[in-house]
Structure formats: C-alpha cells, structure tokens
Amino acid sequence: MPSPLAPRFVELQALLGGARSVVVAGHERADGDAVGAVGSLRRHLELEGKQVMALLCEPLSPRYAFMEFARRHEVWSPERHGDLLAAADVFVMCDLNSLARLGPLREPLEAGRARTVCFDHHPCDDGGPADLNLLDSTATATGRIVWDYIRHAKGRIDHEIAECVFVSIASDTGWFRYQNTDAEVIRLAAELSEFRLDLPAIHRSIYQSNGLPLVRLLGHVVRSMNVECDGRFAWALIHHEFLADLGVDRFESDPILDVMRSGDGVSVVALFTQNADRSVSLSLRSRGRPDVNRLARLVGGGGHAFAAGATLEASRAEQQVHEIVSAVRQALRPGRARETA
Numbered sequence: 464m465p466s467p468l469a470p471r472f473v474e475l476q477a478l479l480g481g482a483r484s485v486v487v488a489g490h491e492r493a494d495g496d497a498v499g500a501v502g503s504l505r506r507h508l509e510l511e512g513k514q515v516m517a518l519l520c521e522p523l524s525p526r527y528a529f530m531e532f533a534r535r536h537e538v539w540s541p542e543r544h545g546d547l548l549a550a551a552d553v554f555v556m557c558d559l560n561s562l563a564r565l566g567p568l569r570e571p572l573e574a575g576r577a578r579t580v581c582f583d584h585h586p587c588d589d590g591g592p593a594d595l596n597l598l599d600s601t602a603t604a605t606g607r608i609v610w611d612y613i614r615h616a617k618g619r620i621d622h623e624i625a626e627c628v629f630v631s632i633a634s635d636t637g638w639f640r641y642q643n644t645d646a647e648v649i650r651l652a653a654e655l656s657e658f659r660l661d662l663p664a665i666h667r668s669i670y671q672s673n674g675l676p677l678v679r680l681l682g683h684v685v686r687s688m689n690v691e692c693d694g695r696f697a698w699a700l701i702h703h704e705f706l707a708d709l710g711v712d713r714f715e716s717d718p719i720l721d722v723m724r725s726g727d728g729v730s731v732v733a734l735f736t737q738n739a740d741r742s743v744s745l746s747l748r749s750r751g752r753p754d755v756n757r758l759a760r761l762v763g764g765g766g767h768a769f770a771a772g773a774t775l776e777a778s779r780a781e782q783q784v785h786e787i788v789s790a791v792r793q794a795l796r797p798g799r800a801r802e803t804a
C-alpha cells in the first residue's frame with residue numbers, strides 16, 4: 464500500500480537530489496527510534512553518493528554500541544561541526560516535533576542556511592517544525608517512515624539499514640509488546656531479519672545490559688516510589704546526588720518504567736530524574752487512558768497516548784513536578800480517565 468506521505472516523499476527526493484551536503488540528527492538523549500531513523504537515513508544517503516554527516520547531541524547509549532551506526536556518527540561539538548552545520552544545504556531532524564528537542568543544535572541550525580526536513584510519528588498540533596515535514600502519527604516508529612521513504616526512492620537495502628530500521632521498530636514497540644504492534648510491523652521485522660540480524664544479541668544489548676549501578680538504582684526506585692489513586696498511579700523522583708553516589712552517569716528510563724508499571728492495577732507511571740543542572744527529565748507511561756501526551760504538553764513536552772516526556776527547566780522544575788502529579792491525580796478521578804483519553 465502506498466504511503467500517505469508519498470507526495471512529500473517526491474518533494475524530499477527533489478530537495479535531496481539538489482543538495483551537496485546533508486546533516487541528519489536526532490533529539491536529545493536519543494532513544495532507539497531516533498538512533499535507528501538517523502542511522503538508516505544516513506546510510507541511504509551515503510549509498511546515494513551524498514556527502515552526509517550524522518550528529519547526536521550526546522554520546523550514544525551503550526545499549527546501541529553493537530550497531531554499525533555506532534561507528535558512523537559523531538557527537539556534536541561546536542568547534543568541530545559549527546562550520547559544517549552552517550554550510551549544510553539540508554538538515555534532517557528525526558523523531559521530534561519541536562525544535563526545542565534539538566538541544567544544542569537548535570541555535571546553530573537557526574543561524575544557518577540549511578533547508579530543514581522533519582521525520583516524525585508523534586502527534587503534532589501544527590504543521591511541524593521544518594520546511595518540509597514528513598509526519599505520520601499512525602506510523603509505528605519514525606524509523607518506519609524513513610523505511611517507507613527509502614523504499615519510495617528505490618534505495619538499496621543493506622545490513623546497516625535493516626539493522627537501524629529494526630532497532631527503531633523494536634524499540635518503539637517494546638520488542639513487539641506494546642499496543643502499536645500489529646501484523647504489518649511483524650511482517651516488516653521478519654523482512655528485516657533476513658539481512659543477517661542477530662536478534663537474540665540485539666535483544667540482550669538493548670534490554671539485558673544493565674550495569675550493577677542501574678540495578679541498584681532500580682531497587683531504590685521500587686522501594687521509594689509513591690503509589691496513589693488506589694494503586695493506579697506510581698511515581699518516583701530520583702535526585703542527581705543519588706545518581707552521582709551510585710556512579711550512574713546516564714541511563715535509559717524504560718527498564719525502570721517497565722518495572723513500575725508491572726504492578727497489578729497500575730495505569731500511569733511517572734519518573735522524574737534530576738539532572739546535574741537541576742533541570743528534571745520527565746518520563747510518563749500509561750495504558751492509553753489517560754493520554755499522557757496531553758499531560759506532558761502541560762509542561763512543554765509531548766509524545767504519544769501511551770508514552771510521553773518532557774524536560775522541566777531548573778527554575779520551574781519543583782513547581783512542574785507538582786503540576787504533573789496533580790494532573791495525573793485529577794485525570795484518574797472516577798469518570799475522568801475516559802474524558803482525558
């Protein structure tokens with residue numbers, strides 16, 4: 464079935480055809496979908512003979528160190544990449560619907576001359592943050608939209624592209640456990656696995672590679688989490704000092720969130736993680752009701768009905784933690800969950 468984005472794909476193909484240099488980047492704290500989308504598009508453009516650079520805002524999570532992409536990208540440095548970004552013809556952002564999620568890349572991008580493109584599958588109230596937006600909130604993952612574009616462009620598929628797209632769809636379906644898993648995504652996973660993908664090794668690396676500090680952190684969160692609304696709401700706050708004491712430099716929130724929401728009757732979980740600059744990273748998960756995307760938007764974030772997040776500025780973090788906790792309590796009041804779905 465042709466993609467609903469086919470007309471936009473035609474525009475993108477023409478835009479990239481006339482570009483000499485392209486930069487592809489993901490959002491801050493790039494997750495599996497962002498990494499997979501950036502990596503697959505980077506490789507496609509390389510195979511098309513383009514001068515292309517993949518940039519991440521921070522070092523790649525060790526969970527994705529097995530990927531070929533781990534050796535095919537660079538971490539943003541103003542000294543090394545400032546001139547590159549200023550001279551780029553096209554800048555492609557993946558897995559975000561707001562320029563704010565580009566972190567340190569936003570300012571130099573806006574100061575440059577690049578035409579901007581956005582691939583994303585998150586709900587978006589406006590037309591999108593780029594000059595050309597390829598948005599499909601029904602897509603399983605942003606990497607799936609990139610896959611559809613590569614197929615539209617009749618691009619060559621190799622192991623690196625297949626691996627990247629598989630990581631995208633596997634990550635955003637929770638290894639094919641979430642509600643966005645359907646027959647179509649299973650068929651795509653089977654097709655991608657034919658490109659010599661070691662599926663057990665990929666699963667181990669993404670989901671079973673927790674260091675001891677993270678395991679200890681998990682135990683702390685489970686012991687100290689707050690449970691409210693007759694057991695339907697669980698939330699926890701992790702202070703930066705505690706992370707520093709444990710030696711946890713950076714971690715993925717999903718393993719912790721999965722344990723928090725595994726309790727019988729839990730409908731919503733919220734994890735607030737304080738950063739070194741006193742800002743707070745918020746991760747929200749639900750079973751679809753209430754819609755946590757709407758809750759995250761209250762503090763400038765976003766996502767999906769089942770998974771969303773935000774970054775709370777240091778100056779307002781304490782107040783916004785209370786706002787989110789209160790909003791969830793309100794949403795879970797009898798008769799309110801259906802209204803906010």
